Amino acid sequence: MSVSGVLFDLDGTLVDSVTEMHLALNLALSDVAFPVVSHGQVQQWVGNGIDVLVKRGLSCDLEINPDLSDALVTQAIARFKVHYQALVGEYAALYPGVEVGLYELGALPKALVTNKNRAFTLQLLQKLNIAKHFDVIVCGDDGNKKPDPYLLKLACEQLGITTEQAIMIGDSKSDILAAQSAEMPVIAVNYGYNQGEPLSQFNPQYLCEQFSDIIPILTNQN
Known part of the structure; x- marks a missing residue:
């Protein structure tokens, strides 16, 4: 496949980072006297940014409780950010094949596109x-x-390419739907944080079981 730029999601695609988000969320929930939640729950809730994650934690559910008070x-959210800042990168790890794969892609222009705060x-x-x-x-x-x-469109603009010249790589429904809305092909990976939904139902162009599967697709070796 011929592409002029690759857009990568971060959490669940390049990095397994749910442990530190789980720890930060439970510390924040304890600060506001709410019950803690499990690692498995947080793994299903991540992917839509900090605000949504915290609201899911307060709701103890993927579906946010509409009655949560703004205060x-x-x-x-403020407490989560304090705790998360102290934890970022302490328990995170690259998924197998990521570092080697990024090197193998060499000079191909690459952008990181994440819902995580800068x-x-x-x-x-x-x-x-x-x-x-x-x-x-x-x-x-x-x-x-x-x-x-x-x-995604902003990343393409900054790379100096059109959306049709790019491809998105992500682990969730949000990544796939964003790419489809941008009229951009998408590679979905099955090992990340898919919020319990089979990614095949969203019809990505490619569905990969491990990061190394992506490289032949991008380097025209498939």
């Missing part, structure tokens, strides 16, 4: 020493989060 949500994104990339692989970094506080296509 409670604001306080819990401060936490840069902190995580620095800890894992992978910022050097990306020409462009677009984050959740740069505009409307995925599944809105805005961040």
Whole structure:
């Protein structure tokens, strides 16, 4: 497949980071006297940004409780950010094949497109020493989060390519829907945080079981 640029999601695609999000969320929930939640629950809730994750934690469900008070949500989000800042990168790890794969893609222009806030994104990339692989970094506080296509379009603009010249790689429904809205092909990976939904039902162009499967697709070896 011939592409002029590759857009990568971060959490669940390049990095297994749910443990530190789980720890930060439970510390925040404890701060506001709410019950803690399980690692498995958090793994199903991540992918839509910090605000949504915290609201899901307060609701103890993927579906957000509409009766949560604004004051409670604001306080819990603030506490999460404090705890998360202290934890970012401490328990995160690259998925197998990611570092080698990024090197194999060499000079192919690459952008990181994540719903995570920029401060936490840069902190995580620095800890894992992978910022050097990306020409462009677009984050959740740069505009409307995925599944809105805005961040993908912004990344393409900054790479100097059209959306038709790019391909998105992600692990969730949000990544697939954002790419489809941007009229961009998408590779979905099955090992990340898919919120319990089979990704095949969203019809990505490719569905990969491991990161190394992506490389032949992008380098025309398939």
